[in-house]
Amino acid sequence: MTTSSESLDLQDRARRALEDDFLRTAVRFTTDRLKTTRKTATEQLGRWEDWRERGRQIRAHTVSHLDHYLGLFATNARKAGARVHFAADAADAERVVLDIAKQQAAILVAKSKSMVTEEIHLNRHLEEHGIEVVETDLGEYIIQLAGEAPSHIIIPAIHKTREQIRELFAADGAEDLTTDTKALTAYARKRLRETFLQADIGITGCNFAIAESGSVVLFTNEGNGRMVSTLPKTHIVLMGMERIIPTLADLDVMANLLPRSATGQKLTTYMSIVTGPRKLEEQDGPDDLHIVILDNGRSRQLGDPEFQEILHCIRCGACLNVCPVYRHIGGHSYGSVYPGPIGAVLTPLLQEGPEFEELPYASSLCGACHEACPVKIPLHDMLAALRRRQVERGRGTRGERMAFRGFQMAFSNARRYRGTLRMARMAQAVFGIREGRIDAQFGALRGWTATRAAPALADKSFRERYASLEQDVAIGSSASGTVQTSGADGQLTVGKTEVNRDE
Amino acid sequence: MRVALFVTCLVDQFYPNVAEAMIAVCNRLGVYVDFPEVQTCCGQPAFNSGYVDAARSSALTLLNAFSDYDYVISPSGSCTGMIHHYFAKLFDDNIVRREMAQDLACKTYEFSQFIVNVLGVTDLHAAFPYRVTYHPSCHASRLLGIRDEPLRLLEKVRGIELVELEHQEDCCGFGGTFAVKMADISAAMVSEKVEHVEATGAQVLVGTDMGCLMNIGGRLQREQKAVRVLHLAQLLAEGLLQSSSPKPEVAR
Numbered sequence: 001m002t003t004s005s006e007s008l009d010l011q012d013r014a015r016r017a018l019e020d021d022f023l024r025t026a027v028r029f030t031t032d033r034l035k036t037t038r039k040t041a042t043e044q045l046g047r048w049e050d051w052r053e054r055g056r057q058i059r060a061h062t063v064s065h066l067d068h069y070l071g072l073f074a075t076n077a078r079k080a081g082a083r084v085h086f087a088a089d090a091a092d093a094e095r096v097v098l099d100i101a102k103q104q105a106a107i108l109v110a111k112s113k114s115m116v117t118e119e120i121h122l123n124r125h126l127e128e129h130g131i132e133v134v135e136t137d138l139g140e141y142i143i144q145l146a147g148e149a150p151s152h153i154i155i156p157a158i159h160k161t162r163e164q165i166r167e168l169f170a171a172d173g174a175e176d177l178t179t180d181t182k183a184l185t186a187y188a189r190k191r192l193r194e195t196f197l198q199a200d201i202g203i204t205g206c207n208f209a210i211a212e213s214g215s216v217v218l219f220t221n222e223g224n225g226r227m228v229s230t231l232p233k234t235h236i237v238l239m240g241m242e243r244i245i246p247t248l249a250d251l252d253v254m255a256n257l258l259p260r261s262a263t264g265q266k267l268t269t270y271m272s273i274v275t276g277p278r279k280l281e282e283q284d285g286p287d288d289l290h291i292v293i294l295d296n297g298r299s300r301q302l303g304d305p306e307f308q309e310i311l312h313c314i315r316c317g318a319c320l321n322v323c324p325v326y327r328h329i330g331g332h333s334y335g336s337v338y339p340g341p342i343g344a345v346l347t348p349l350l351q352e353g354p355e356f357e358e359l360p361y362a363s364s365l366c367g368a369c370h371e372a373c374p375v376k377i378p379l380h381d382m383l384a385a386l387r388r389r390q391v392e393r394g395r396g397t398r399g400e401r402m403a404f405r406g407f408q409m410a411f412s413n414a415r416r417y418r419g420t421l422r423m424a425r426m427a428q429a430v431f432g433i434r435e436g437r438i439d440a441q442f443g444a445l446r447g448w449t450a451t452r453a454a455p456a457l458a459d460k461s462f463r464e465r466y467a468s469l470e471q472d473v474a475i476g477s478s479a480s481g482t483v484q485t486s487g488a489d490g491q492l493t494v495g496k497t498e499v500n501r502d503e
Numbered sequence: 504m505r506v507a508l509f510v511t512c513l514v515d516q517f518y519p520n521v522a523e524a525m526i527a528v529c530n531r532l533g534v535y536v537d538f539p540e541v542q543t544c545c546g547q548p549a550f551n552s553g554y555v556d557a558a559r560s561s562a563l564t565l566l567n568a569f570s571d572y573d574y575v576i577s578p579s580g581s582c583t584g585m586i587h588h589y590f591a592k593l594f595d596d597n598i599v600r601r602e603m604a605q606d607l608a609c610k611t612y613e614f615s616q617f618i619v620n621v622l623g624v625t626d627l628h629a630a631f632p633y634r635v636t637y638h639p640s641c642h643a644s645r646l647l648g649i650r651d652e653p654l655r656l657l658e659k660v661r662g663i664e665l666v667e668l669e670h671q672e673d674c675c676g677f678g679g680t681f682a683v684k685m686a687d688i689s690a691a692m693v694s695e696k697v698e699h700v701e702a703t704g705a706q707v708l709v710g711t712d713m714g715c716l717m718n719i720g721g722r723l724q725r726e727q728k729a730v731r732v733l734h735l736a737q738l739l740a741e742g743l744l745q746s747s748s749p750k751p752e753v754a755r
């Protein structure tokens with residue numbers, strides 16, 4: 001699940017991103033806009049917290065009965081005429097798709113946006129077998145031209161400026177293009193129409209899969225999902241095994257939560273509910289519908305009290321849009337297919353490996369992601385839990401282990417704490433203290449002092465000063481009657497002074 | 504009402520003035536503040552870095568320090584949040600300690616919460632004739648659920664000119680060990696925060712968590728900006744000295 005720049009570590013990639021003004025401007029601009037539109041859309045709906053709670057309940061119920069609902073979905077999808085395939089991992093899923101493509105003697109595949117296909121690197125695999133793949137979502141099309149991976153789970157080309165997009169289209173053969181949105185989309189539309197009509201196979205993801213009817217639900221804004229799922233003769237759906245919701249009524253909740261959180265839209269522009277392939281009496285639709293259900297590490301989270309909830313995610317991207325780390329470093333810095341807070345949790349859970357061990361540290365644990373999440377996933381707690389798991393596996397750096405062993409020694413007992421800090425107070429002189437601050441940039445301090453002043457330890461700690469502190473109130477007051485409320489006039493009596501009480 | 508101060512290690516060692524300011528404000532409201540010396544730290548730095556055992560040993564000092572008090576007050580939304588949300592889990596395998604942790608969580612308040620919600624006071628008759636902007640810390644607002652308590656106190660201060668901080672809900676980039684471990688990202692975050700502080704034209708930046716204020720303040724100092732950085736308690740205590748309202752007489 002890595003993207004291109006895997007040779008560098010996360011901090012190197014972040015440093016590079018921080019120097020890229022185009023990227024930072026583009027990401028800031030779009031995430032700011034999405035934050036505002038999300039806020040408006042959730043306020044307009046009203047009782048947003050109740051909607052979130054309902055969303056959480058639906059996801060929690062489904063995921064904790066996933067075996068049942070998956071079975072139900074597969075049965076009903078088959079009844080409707082679909083072919084259902086279960087894939088244990090990426091290789092399994094690729095094999096299934098390639099087999100279908102070979103049976104159809106396919107040479108051109110049209111795709112609509114799907115993070116699961118990114119997760120298993122499906123395009124690369126198909127192309128290696130001589131099959132051309134064209135991304136038909138505008139954002140995906142842009143990054144396909146650029147030879148890049150998506151840097152956001154909803155807005156794949158969020159890191160690109162208009163001018164960069166114009167240049168990519170020009171290199172693709174567009175003439176006299178301006179950076180006007182209309183002109184850019186018109187060019188992409190013209191190119192993509194040809195693909196829709198010629199493609200042998202259409203591949204889509206799946207936003208939700210309805211167990212009671214065996215239907216696959218697609219949310220798109222450009223209508224390309226509809227084209228991809230109806231024009232080619234074969235339609236392949238790739239879905240993570242957790243995409244299930246029990247009933248059509250549950251879709252009502254999700255259809256509100258997802259677009260409002262993702263883009264601030266009341267509803268997605270196109271919502272397609274696909275139940276089986278084209279029936280005899282129907283005009284549109286594919287002859288064959290295949291549904292590939294992917295595990296790839298997901299079932300390992302089931303039953304884990306700390307991490308099962310990650311399967312509740314509906315991939316709205318809200319956590320990316322509010323994340324202050326994502327805001328500055330963009331998606332590619334994470335080095336994983338899924339970026340941002342959801343990526344920092346999901347990636348090391350789905351795929352273990354040293355290249356993803358840094359991800360849980362790419363967060364200040366500010367909790368903005370949890371606050372924005374439409375299904376209330378406690379991503380900040382999971383990040384801390386993943387760090388703990390690293391420590392338990394002995395993966396912390398030596399310096400860090402020593403530091404916290406020292407912390408444990410000194411801070412588990414007030415006497416030792418006092419002694420240790422007294423020593424630190426003497427030792428800090430080596431850093432050179434000027435007006436109560438330290439600017440020296442060496443040793444453990446450097447990460448901090450390279451960009452900001454550090455405070456020096458106070459000459460005397462509070463605990464050393466407390467004994468000589470005079471408090472002009474009696475000990476134990478206001479135990480009896482020094483602070484009284486006289487309810488009627490809303491005044492609080494403090495001694496003889498009347499203090500206005502609010503409300 | 505027996506009130507104890509949970510000073511937090513940061514304020515204890517770096518910013519003792521903040522604790523003294525808290526006590527001054529409490530005293531003005533007739534509340535004596537005790538300081539049980541066996542306390543050290545809530546353990547958050549270790550907890551957030553994944554060193555749970557280390558976190559537990561220092562958290563234990565708090566359980567022991569405060570068992571006899573009615574209220575515990577702290578100058579940090581973040582450390583209070585740690586007690587509220589993680590202490591019970593931390594002592595999950597020991598029923599006595601878990602109950603102590605739950606009890607502690609119920610009676611521990613961040614400073615502004617205590618003044619506004621427990622004492623029911625918003626107007627301290629303080630005066631502070633400066634242009635001030637307020638940074639709501641992430642843990643105070645998101646973890647602990649402080650919304651407008653600090654602002655309600657600030658709004659009542661005479662002569663104050665409060666200006667809203669743009670993007671106020673964005674993290675300043677502190678995040679404990681994050682600031683050192685992911686130093687470049689943290690630096691980018693704090694630089695942007697400082698830009699926003701500067702844009703307000705405020706003379707004073709006020710907040711409820713010294714971790715964040717140390718971070719933003721450190722950056723302001725490095726950029727040689729003339730913005731004073733104060734904890735809410737410091738601003739109010741200074742305001743009490745400046746105000747001409749009579750000092751309350753306390754019944755003994």
Ligand code: SF4
Nearest residue numbers: 313314316317319373
């Ligand atoms: S974790 Fe929550 S906010 Fe992030 S993408 Fe998933 S559902 Fe959306």
